[in-house]
Amino acid sequence: MKGIVFTELMDLVEETQSPAFLQEAIDDADLPSGGAYTSVGTYPVCEMGALVQALSQKMTVPVPDLMKIFGKHLFGRFAQIYPQFFEESSDAFSFLASIEDHIHKEVLKLYPDAELPTFEVTTHTEDTFIMIYNSSRHLGDVCEGLMIGCLAYFGEDASISRKVLEDDAVSRIEFTIVKD
Amino acid sequence: MSENQATFEAIARREKAGRKAAETLLESKSRELYNKHVELQKNAEQLKYANSILSGIMATVPDSIVLCTSDFVIKGVNKAAEDLLNVDGTDIHGIHVDQILSGLSGRLEALPQGHFLFEQEQVEPRERHKIPVEVKGYKGPVGSDIHYLLVLNDITIRLKSEKARTQMAQQIDEARRLEAIGALSSGIAHEINTPIQFIGDNLDFLVDGLQKIYRSYANFEALRKAVSEAGILDFTAEVQEINQYNSDICLESLVAEIQDALTESREGIRQVRDIVLLMKDFAHPGTGDDDETDLNIVIENVIKICRSRHKNIADIKLHLDESLPKILCRKGQVQQVLLNVVINAIDAVADTPSGYGRIRIQTTHDDNYVSVLISDTGTGIPDSLRQKIFDPFFTTKPVGKGTGQGLALAKDCIIKGHDGKLTLVDIPGYATTFLICLPIQNQLLTNLHGDVENADAA
Numbered sequence: 001m002k003g004i005v006f007t008e009l010m011d012l013v014e015e016t017q018s019p020a021f022l023q024e025a026i027d028d029a030d031l032p033s034g035g036a037y038t039s040v041g042t043y044p045v046c047e048m049g050a051l052v053q054a055l056s057q058k059m060t061v062p063v064p065d066l067m068k069i070f071g072k073h074l075f076g077r078f079a080q081i082y083p084q085f086f087e088e089s090s091d092a093f094s095f096l097a098s099i100e101d102h103i104h105k106e107v108l109k110l111y112p113d114a115e116l117p118t119f120e121v122t123t124h125t126e127d128t129f130i131m132i133y134n135s136s137r138h139l140g141d142v143c144e145g146l147m148i149g150c151l152a153y154f155g156e157d158a159s160i161s162r163k164v165l166e167d168d169a170v171s172r173i174e175f176t177i178v179k180d
Numbered sequence: 181m182s183e184n185q186a187t188f189e190a191i192a193r194r195e196k197a198g199r200k201a202a203e204t205l206l207e208s209k210s211r212e213l214y215n216k217h218v219e220l221q222k223n224a225e226q227l228k229y230a231n232s233i234l235s236g237i238m239a240t241v242p243d244s245i246v247l248c249t250s251d252f253v254i255k256g257v258n259k260a261a262e263d264l265l266n267v268d269g270t271d272i273h274g275i276h277v278d279q280i281l282s283g284l285s286g287r288l289e290a291l292p293q294g295h296f297l298f299e300q301e302q303v304e305p306r307e308r309h310k311i312p313v314e315v316k317g318y319k320g321p322v323g324s325d326i327h328y329l330l331v332l333n334d335i336t337i338r339l340k341s342e343k344a345r346t347q348m349a350q351q352i353d354e355a356r357r358l359e360a361i362g363a364l365s366s367g368i369a370h371e372i373n374t375p376i377q378f379i380g381d382n383l384d385f386l387v388d389g390l391q392k393i394y395r396s397y398a399n400f401e402a403l404r405k406a407v408s409e410a411g412i413l414d415f416t417a418e419v420q421e422i423n424q425y426n427s428d429i430c431l432e433s434l435v436a437e438i439q440d441a442l443t444e445s446r447e448g449i450r451q452v453r454d455i456v457l458l459m460k461d462f463a464h465p466g467t468g469d470d471d472e473t474d475l476n477i478v479i480e481n482v483i484k485i486c487r488s489r490h491k492n493i494a495d496i497k498l499h500l501d502e503s504l505p506k507i508l509c510r511k512g513q514v515q516q517v518l519l520n521v522v523i524n525a526i527d528a529v530a531d532t533p534s535g536y537g538r539i540r541i542q543t544t545h546d547d548n549y550v551s552v553l554i555s556d557t558g559t560g561i562p563d564s565l566r567q568k569i570f571d572p573f574f575t576t577k578p579v580g581k582g583t584g585q586g587l588a589l590a591k592d593c594i595i596k597g598h599d600g601k602l603t604l605v606d607i608p609g610y611a612t613t614f615l616i617c618l619p620i621q622n623q624l625l626t627n628l629h630g631d632v633e634n635a636d637a638a
Contacts, residue, residue: 039207040206040207110214
């Protein structure tokens with residue numbers, strides 16, 4: 001997993017809690033890396049699981065909720081760090097539709113070893129957007145959080161529903177976004 | 181918050197900001213690196229393409245290309261050069277250019293920078309004969325150093341063509357010369373014919389006159405004998421003087437010799453007249469579109485015309501078919517064809533080691549064709565040349581002797597002009613035999629004749 005996911009999560013915790021709170025969670029999680037991450041590195045996905053678990057317990061927030069919050073926060077950060085990815089999109093649906101062919105290609109230029117999820121758009125109308133998330137990371141909640149962040153970024157109101165198509169070695173989730 | 185804690189947090193924030201700046205920088209550099217990499221890949225692909233094109237050109241260009249350093253060491257050759265020099269590319273790397281083009285380096289060194297051309301050089305391939313080549317090239321910077329780029333072009337075929345063209349031009353000149361001589365001969369024959377005619381007439385007159393004088397002399401002799409036998413004393417002295425003079429000049433034999441000389445002269449003049457008439461006939465064969473021709477007579481005339489040529493060279497035997505039908509043909513052309521073939525036969529016999537041989541000419545016929553077989557015991561025609569001998573300007577005779585036109589014209593005349601046949605056949609005992617067949621009913625000439633008649637009628 002790319003280091004930016006770790007560093008942005010830790011930044012979120014530091015900002016909303018405190019550096020000491022984060023350190024305690026890191027200690028609780030007993031991470032092999034000791035919690036030393038850089039955004040450009042790649043780290044075992046299990047460390048993310050352990051850290052999120054520790055944070056959930058300390059914050060008494062369920063993991064899915066925590067992940068959605070983090071996803072929303074992460075989207076906002078992406079918009080700050082990589083404004084060039086947003087230049088060609090005027091609304092949330094068109095941005096989400098461009099992830100697979102545009103943003104992921106750019107990411108792979110810098111990180112050819114990155115194991116990115118795939119997004120399969122099945123419906124793209126003015127009001128409805130249906131997309132299937134595929135990943136072995138099982139981060140459907142983060143994905144939903146990112147969608148929430150995306151809608152917020154473009155100032156659009158919509159409801160998101162999800163249907164798990166497969167949840168085994170690979171997680172396949174169909175997200176349906178309908179504008180209000 | 182204690183003062184220390186505040187300090188540590190400030191340090192942590194600064195370190196974190198530094199880390200983030202380093203991460204951003206690293207990502208930026210990574211992007212630059214990626215873009216450079218993409219650019220490099222594109223350049224590498226262009227370079228690879230350019231290299232493959234260059235390799236393709238070098239491998240397929242028909243000219244031989246040799247690249248030498250400034251000290252004349254060969255650094256590279258293309259496929260055509262490998263073939264020309266009979267070497268593998270690696271064999272020739274590092275050798276001196278003079279080893280393939282003797283003495284070339286000296287002349288290259290003397291050249292200024294730029295393009296150059298040596299029209300004819302000799303390249304020395306490995307284990308093969310020298311090959312004439314044209315050397316074009318460039319002297320100057322190739323890459324960072326001065327090089328010599330040599331482009332070798334095998335000019336063997338071109339030289340052969342030029343030689344053939346020169347030979348053909350000589351043959352054309354010879355043909356023109358002979359044509360001029362032919363035209364001159366016509367005039368000479370005409371000029372000779374008149375004096376020959378009166379010389380012949382005068383000789384006839386002299387023979388006739390001499391016979392009359394001889395008859396008068398016989399009467400006189402009878403008188404002289406009678407006077408002598410009668411013993412008439414008044415004329416004894418005169419008779420003795422006559423007897424003495426007649427005895428001194430051998431009068432009787434002198435008269436006989438004069439008669440013989442006149443007879444021989446008359447015969448000789450007849451022969452000259454015949455030849456002059458034949459020459460005139462050859463020079464002015466007429467239109468001859470529908471000459472009714474006896475080929476036996478034509479053959480006899482041809483033999484007479486070239487008698488001086490075959491004398492002491494060939495024993496010519498004629499086997500002429502007495503029942504040979506006359507044919508409709510262009511007599512002058514056919515006569516010329518037969519003369520050409522017979523002269524070739526005489527020349528072939530003359531070229532044998534003994535310089536002497538036999539020529540056999542036979543005429544035959546069937547329902548459709550009259551045929552002439554002309555055989556000789558000359559040098560013969562090699563199998564490799566049997567197809568070429570009818571080509572225009574092909575000759576094995578030295579320049580100035582053969583025009584290479586004889587058999588080509590013969591083929592044209594017999595096959596195209598008369599719908600006949602002209603081939604080489606094998607007859608035991610003879611080196612070469614030409615068979616000429618002419619149709620008894622010549623459809624081409626019959627048609628032509630019909631067209632003319634129709635045109636006249638119209």
